[in-house]
Amino acid sequence: MKIKLSEYKGVVFDLDDTLIDRKKAYSEIFTLLYNEHEVFNSKLTLEESLSFFWTLSPNNSIDIKYAFSEIKLKFPKFKLDFEKFYRFYYDNMINLVKPYDGVKDFLLQLVKQNINFGVVTNGNEYQFKKIKNTGLEGLFNFVIASEIFGYNKPNIEIYQETLRQLKLTSKDVENVIFIGDNPYTDIIGAKKIGFKTAWIKMDFEYPKDLSPPDYIIGSFNEIEI
Numbered sequence: 001m002k003i004k005l006s007e008y009k010g011v012v013f014d015l016d017d018t019l020i021d022r023k024k025a026y027s028e029i030f031t032l033l034y035n036e037h038e039v040f041n042s043k044l045t046l047e048e049s050l051s052f053f054w055t056l057s058p059n060n061s062i063d064i065k066y067a068f069s070e071i072k073l074k075f076p077k078f079k080l081d082f083e084k085f086y087r088f089y090y091d092n093m094i095n096l097v098k099p100y101d102g103v104k105d106f107l108l109q110l111v112k113q114n115i116n117f118g119v120v121t122n123g124n125e126y127q128f129k130k131i132k133n134t135g136l137e138g139l140f141n142f143v144i145a146s147e148i149f150g151y152n153k154p155n156i157e158i159y160q161e162t163l164r165q166l167k168l169t170s171k172d173v174e175n176v177i178f179i180g181d182n183p184y185t186d187i188i189g190a191k192k193i194g195f196k197t198a199w200i201k202m203d204f205e206y207p208k209d210l211s212p213p214d215y216i217i218g219s220f221n222e223i224e225i
């Protein structure tokens, strides 16, 4: 069954790996890190290093403190301290990340057709910089970044705020669709409040222990307006 956004009173997108290609930027960032630090490139091939670096980002999201501590554990001679690593990661991310092909035109169509839509993303002010650098600024009715709001997905508070930003009430929850790639944050949280859910599967299988989304899609390209 096709998703038709004009049938909904509200549409909510996750940002990373839903509208913008975080996965590609992630690989580029850790290729840079590999090339710049002997502690990796003197011991391992790029491929071996990347396969380790990918273990730091389960479900398409990174806990930067955890990632740093895992790198230090495996490579005690890694020279960057946490602050420098944090800046290396996020500064490169905002510069390297690109929207998926066709995203901007797709969002412009939503604007033109008066779809009520916004973004709900886990993260801080860097999320706004990503939106700006990918040319998507000003297209959304609202953007909620969890660390600025105060609650991360999948906490119910961020979905209650989403309803408020959509100018809808709890009576309308079934008329809202949430589209995202992370089962544990996007889908579970949105289901908790009663939104319809569309999971972007990337290369993963949906976890068997979680209640399934309403739709499973390969990318935003499969969504109709």
Ligand SMILES: [Mg+2]
Pocket (backbone or CB within 6 Å): 014, 015, 016, 017, 018, 060, 180, 181, 182
């Ligand atoms: Mg995501």
